[in-house]
Amino acid sequence: MKLRKGPRVSVDNERCELFGTCQWEAPEVFELERNGRLRYRPRITEEDWEPAVAAARSCPMQAIQIKGVFDE
């Protein structure tokens, strides 16, 4: 399976309350910076898929969206 376009992660800043659960679930994708901002990688690899989905499910504010699929 090759990664071409791949899924995209986005975070709704209006909803995000910086709880950091996403970083705990998927530290390769999400990072809470010292300045209190959330950084994240919008393009994920196949290895990141499960942790990113777990992060989206565990976000208390349901602020994380993952759209798209991996090409076969």
Ligand code: SF4
């Ligand atoms: S878990 Fe949700 S609310 Fe918390 S920092 Fe991540 S995106 Fe924001």
